[in-house]
Structures are given as structure tokens and as C-alpha cells.
């Protein structure tokens with residue numbers, strides 16, 4: 001029995017028509033990781049429901065029997081460092097790594113997912129097509145447009161369309177970005193971007209990220225014991241987050257905040273899932289902010305669901321009630337994670353985190369009273385405007401939490417601020433003192449009985465590089481693929497390519513002028529740049545006073 005035979009499908013794949021388009025849909029990691037991605041599941045099911053496609057799935061460790069001579073090859077790309085696996089899979093399929101080296105004998109390579117929606121540019125050379133935004137309508141629009149163009153007779157007499165004709169046609173579809181049809185010029189090889197422009201007047205000047213506005217959100221299309229979360233059935237409760245913390249990609253990139261209808265989407269989805277598993281994951285950037293979250297909890301608290309195991313992706317601090325804690329504790333959850341960012345009120349104002357220390361302490365008290373055993377607080381150092389006294393306040397806040405909820409295991413997870421595209425903080429660099437700040441916190445917390453779990457500072461630097469990278473970064477990525485994914489490898493690649501692209505420091509640590517042309521300026525995100533600058537100015541007011 002293969003891994004695929006063990007899957008329980010919650011949709012009916014179509015039988016492919018004789019002239020169906022051969023398509024490979026890949027996840028650039030192992031099967032257990034890919035099949036646990038709701039995004040991958042949804043896109044695969046959308047493609048597999050179409051009788052005009054013949055789809056086979058490909059992962060790094062296994063694959064279905066692959067279609068011969070595929071016309072389309074797609075990647076779901078949700079973790080930055082998986083680019084290495086994308087390049088490996090292209091080689092495995094004997095497809096040139098660079099879009100410019102492919103010809104009519106090769107499939108069109110398309111990609112989508114959170115990494116590409118945020119900033120496609122470091123990967124632009126590897127993809128023919130990038131789908132920007134929500135897939136709900138975009139995927140079908142893409143396939144329909146491909147069907148329209150594939151048999152158009154260009155060049156005349158050929159009986160089919162050549163690669164360039166297909167790409168030009170697809171570039172007209174809102175949300176489809178064809179990087180090769182945009183030219184980027186620089187002030188010098190290692191200087192700033194001077195302009196990003198379509199290669200001619202027939203190509204749209206910018207690409208609008210697509211936003212799905214329905215109130216039926218997604219849910220698992222497949223459940224399997226081989227998933228990283230064994231037998232998990234995932235339900236998307238909300239999309240985006242209305243809080244708009246100024247560094248937050250999960251909020252700004254996916255605005256507006258949308259909620260699944262309780263009666264029309266959530267309950268039918270959960271009932272469908274519970275027919276095949278007893279493990280439910282509620283997903284979304286800010287699940288507990290669903291306006292009917294209490295009713296959802298009441299629904300899941302019914303006695304017939306006593307054996308259901310429940311996980312919640314994200315909980316806003318001031319929504320941790322005793323009732324929520326009790327429901328989770330009864331449903332096999334022992335701990336809860338909340339993002340507090342900082343114990344300093346000034347820093348929370350800078351980032352627009354609408355939270356008080358009293359609310360954080362109360363959340364811990366409620367978690368304990370509801371029967372949970374542990375709480376994980378998540379914070380960040382290196383936030384623009386942060387001073388040493390702000391870190392001291394974080395320490396004091398953590399001690400106050402420990403005192404108020406004694407017996408509850410407290411963990412403080414801490415990352416470094418990383419600038420993200422389409423957010424008001426995209427112009428700030430990574431603070432070079434962040435590593436020192438993490439070390440200081442580690443030392444202080446060790447002696448106070450609070451477990452500290454810092455995220456690697458070096459990993460934050462790599463994230464920032466990819467987050468603010470432009471097309472010139474693709475040569476770095478190709479080198480680091482051979483050197484390994486440590487920060488040292490990236491530094492080595494930059495040294496080797498000196499003079500051909502800006503220094504690592506410029507991408508990662510420099511504060512950028514708001515007048516600077518950004519690598520992702522050809523993509524229109526949810527908010528215009530003028531609004532992001534307004535939000536940035538509101539933030540800087542808090543430390544310039």
C-alpha cells in the first residue's frame with residue numbers, strides 16, 4: 001500500500017479527459033510536510049477537480065507516477081529555504097533552473113504561496129509565472145487562460161502557441177506575474193534599483209495581488225496518518241488579522257480581515273472532517289478574533305465531541321478566557337501560545353500592539369484556572385525604537401506573570417525583528433545588536449526559572465535578506481545551495497559576487513529611505529505605499545517625542 005493509498009480524500013477528483021493538460025504539482029519538501037500544508041491541499045484539490053488537467057503530485061521524497069511531457073509544473077512555496085529543493089526538483093525533472101534557458105519543450109513553471117506573494121524577486125529568475133494572492137479564483141483564471149492560449153496558432157502555421165505567446169497572454173490575467181516580462185534597471189551593478197518597468201506597453205505596469213472575498217474559507221481536502229500532524233483535519237477560521245501590528249506580514253499582506261461563516265462554512269466543514277478523524281486544527285492568523293468564536297467553542301464543547309482533539313493556531317492574548325482554556329484542556333491541549341512582543345508599553349505602541357501587561361498577566365491566570373499546564377509567550381527584540389530599558393520591562397513583565405500564575409510552566413520564545421514587504425516596517429533594517437539583546441535576556445531569565453527559547457539570530461538575518469532581496473540575489477541563492485544554508489555560506493557567496501550586487505548589510509541591516517524603489521514595487525499589495533508611510537510615521541512619533 002503506498003502513502004497515497006492511505007489518504008482519505010474529502011473531495012472527488014475528476015477523471016482526466018483524453019486531451020487533458022499534463023500537470024505536475026510539487027511541494028518542495030517531504031510528503032509529510034507538504035500534505036500538512038492546507039494551501040498545498042487546496043491547490044492540489046482545485047487542480048485535481050478539473051477534468052481538463054491530468055495532475056500528478058511530486059514531493060522531495062516520493063511522487064505519484066509522473067505525467068509524461070507535462071505542460072505545467074507548479075510549486076507551492078511557503079518556507080523560504082525550500083528554494084533549495086525547488087532547484088533540486090527542477091534538476092530531477094531535467095528542466096533548466098532559469099526561466100530564460102527554457103524552451104517550448106519545457107513546461108511552464110508556476111509558483112504560488114506565502115513566500116512568493118510577499119516578495120517574489122529573489123526567485124523571479126527561476127519561475128515563468130508567479131500567482132500572487134488568494135488562489136480561490138486565481139487558479140481557475142490561470143488554467144482557463146492557459147486553455148485559451150495553448151492552441152492559438154502562433155507563430156502562424158505552427159498549430160499551437162509558442163512559450164512567449166503563452167506568457168504574454170497569461171500576463172494579462174489579474175494576479176499573474178510573469179517576471180521575464182518586467183525589466184529591472186540599477187544605478188550601478190551593486191547600486192539601488194533605478195526602475196522596474198514592463199518590457200512593452202502591452203504588459204500591465206503592475207500586478208494586483210488577488211483577494212478572495214467570500215465567507216466560505218478553506219478546509220482540508222485530504223486526511224492522512226502520514227501528515228506531520230497525524231490525521232489532522234484543518235479548518236481555516238479567519239484570514240488575515242485586523243490588529244495590524246506594524247511589522248506583521250500575516251496581517252498586512254493578506255488584508256482585509258475575513259471570517260468564515262459559522263453556519264455556512266465552519267460547522268459544515270468540521271462535521272465533514274469529524275467523519276474521518278477526531279483531530280481538528282483551527283487555523284488563521286488570529287483565530288479567536290472570529291466574531292462568533294464563543295459559539296464555535298460552545299459547538300465544540302457538546303458532549304458528542306468529547307473525544308475530539310483540538311489545536312488552535314493562534315490566540316490573541318486578551319481572548320484567553322477561562323472558558324477557552326477549559327475547552328482546550330478537555331480537548332487534549334496542555335499549553336497555549338500567545339504573542340506579546342514586549343513588556344514595554346512604549347514598544348507596543350510603536351508596533352501598534354494593543355495590549356497591556358495586565359491583560360498578559362490575566363491571560364496566564366485564566367490559562368491556569370482553565371486547567372492548562374503551560375503558557376508560551378512569544379516576543380521580539382530589535383524592534384525599531386527599542387532601548388535597554390524596554391528589555392528590562394519585558395523581564396519585569398515575565399516575572400509578574402510567573403508570580404501571578406505560579407505552577408504554570410512559562411516559556412518565553414523570542415525572535416529578532418525582521419522587515420517584511422508590504423508592511424510599514426519594510427524600510428527598517430535588522431538591528432545589529434539583536435543578538436546581544438537575546439543573550440542578555442537568556443542570562444537574566446535563566447536565573448529566574450523562566451525557560452527561554454530564542455530563535456536563531458543568524459536565521460533572522462537570512463530571512464531579512466530574502467525578505468528584502470531583489471533579482472540579483474538569485475546568483476547568491478544558487479551558490480549557497482552548494483555551500484549550505486548557514487549564514488556563513490551567504491557571507492561567502494556575497495564575497496564571491498562582490499561588485500555584482502549590493503552588500504549583505506544593505507539588504508539586511510540598512511534603514512531604507514521611503515523614496516527608494518523597492519524590489520516588489522511591481523506588485524500592488526493590499527494597501528498603497530502612501531498608507532504604509534502614514535503608519536510608519538505614526539510609529540516613529542512614539543520614539544521621537
Ligand code: SF4
Nearest residue numbers: 241243244245248251
Ligand atoms: S495580533 Fe498577531 S497576527 Fe495580528 S497583526 Fe498582530 S502580530 Fe499579526
